[in-house]
Amino acid sequence: MNRRTLFHGIFAGLAPAPLFADTKATLPLTEFEPKSMLHVQETQVERAKYPVIDFHTHISWGDNMAGKEAVRFPAPASELLAVMDRRNLRMLVDLTGGYGKGLEKTIATLQKPHPDRFIVFTEPWWSKAPEPGYPQFQADQIARAHQAGARGIKVLKTLGLYLRENVRSGKLIKIDDPRFDPMWEAAAAYKMPVAIHTSDPEAFFLPIDRFNERYEELNAHQDWSFHGKDFPSNRELQEARRRVMKRHARTQFVCLHVADSEDLAYTSELLDSLPNMSVEIGARIGELGRQPRTARKFFDKYQDRILFGTDAVPHGEEFPQQVFGDKLYQIYYRFLETEDEYFDYAPSRIPPQGRWRIYGLGLPDPILRKVYNANAARLLGLTLS
Ligand SMILES: [Zn+2]
Numbered sequence: 469m470n471r472r473t474l475f476h477g478i479f480a481g482l483a484p485a486p487l488f489a490d491t492k493a494t495l496p497l498t499e500f501e502p503k504s505m506l507h508v509q510e511t512q513v514e515r516a517k518y519p520v521i522d523f524h525t526h527i528s529w530g531d532n533m534a535g536k537e538a539v540r541f542p543a544p545a546s547e548l549l550a551v552m553d554r555r556n557l558r559m560l561v562d563l564t565g566g567y568g569k570g571l572e573k574t575i576a577t578l579q580k581p582h583p584d585r586f587i588v589f590t591e592p593w594w595s596k597a598p599e600p601g602y603p604q605f606q607a608d609q610i611a612r613a614h615q616a617g618a619r620g621i622k623v624l625k626t627l628g629l630y631l632r633e634n635v636r637s638g639k640l641i642k643i644d645d646p647r648f649d650p651m652w653e654a655a656a657a658y659k660m661p662v663a664i665h666t667s668d669p670e671a672f673f674l675p676i677d678r679f680n681e682r683y684e685e686l687n688a689h690q691d692w693s694f695h696g697k698d699f700p701s702n703r704e705l706q707e708a709r710r711r712v713m714k715r716h717a718r719t720q721f722v723c724l725h726v727a728d729s730e731d732l733a734y735t736s737e738l739l740d741s742l743p744n745m746s747v748e749i750g751a752r753i754g755e756l757g758r759q760p761r762t763a764r765k766f767f768d769k770y771q772d773r774i775l776f777g778t779d780a781v782p783h784g785e786e787f788p789q790q791v792f793g794d795k796l797y798q799i800y801y802r803f804l805e806t807e808d809e810y811f812d813y814a815p816s817r818i819p820p821q822g823r824w825r826i827y828g829l830g831l832p833d834p835i836l837r838k839v840y841n842a843n844a845a846r847l848l849g850l851t852l853s
Contacts, residue, residue: 610654619660
């Protein structure tokens with residue numbers, strides 16, 4: 469097919485058929501919505517094959533840099549429970565449970581009334597990090613959070629990419645800064661796993677230009693770019709986290725978003741050298757599902773250290789790959805359970821993280837059970853009835 473016939477084919481029906489290549493129609497990328505012509509298997513997975521623990525959700529939220537304890541709840545528990553019951557979701561882990569009085573409120577709202585359905589994690593008081601007594605204060609707060617009922621600690625990418633010596637100004641504080649050592653040790657003492665999000669997709673560290681595979685996403689959210697300025701590279705951030713995990717060998721770390729989902733060889737090397745590390749898959753099936761053969765081997769090899777998670781946010785419509793709801797879970801189940809080919813990784817008209825589609829892994833039952841619940845249950849010290 470020559471160029472002229474190709475363009476003629478694409479734009480038939482949209483504009484008068486161009487007779488010559490130099491009068492060809494143009495179509496903005498944002499309006500391009502190609503429908504796949506493949507006739508392939510489409511499996512509807514209504515319920516997960518085994519009860520699911522979603523280890524990565526945000527069903528409460530506060531401002532983690534402002535030093536305010538207030539938390540808000542984007543949806544009432546009843547709304548969440550209805551979806552959970554339909555989709556065989558046994559438990560949601562609410563990572564952003566807050567701290568201090570906010571944490572107490574989150575626990576009282578979610579975990580106390582529904583102890584078999586919601587688990588709440590606490591977060592560090594980032595705003596106090598510049599203060600002299602912070603290391604001990606933060607360790608004490610972990611004890612207080614544990615006492616209040618928190619089951620783990622969430623560390624957002626705030627550490628490494630936002631938190632600075634004067635909170636919002638000055639030099640970036642490093643992930644392996646020793647002031648956090650007492651906090652990592654307290655996590656071990658109270659058997660609270662640390663769910664840690666470090667760095668971001670590699671493309672977020674590159675210029676937002678026509679070579680960037682996440683151009684549309686970055687163009688829509690320009691503040692997500694960590695290109696230039698004083699930001700460390702993805703690898704520097706990853707290596708700082710590796711030093712933390714190595715230094716605190718008694719602490720269990722769950723690296724969110726598959727640690728580095730674009731470089732499974734690197735992630736495998738981390739897992740091989742750090743027995744206290746696990747990974748979680750939230751918001752990264754778009755990466756795993758476009759390298760299905762590598763991903764399948766990864767799930768085989770690390771089947772005891774991979775946790776199900778989605779990064780779901782109720783009513784988070786701005787980020788379709790994370791909107792809590794029936795559709796999101798059905799996509800995850802389809803990805804893990806079936807060998808379906810070339811399907812959308814997010815409930816969205818246009819693939820929101822990049823214009824590609826994914827392939828199912830078709831995991832065998834013993835691995836599914838571990839990923840869906842057994843690995844998380846072990847780390848959280850739960851027995852599922
Ligand atoms: Zn998250």
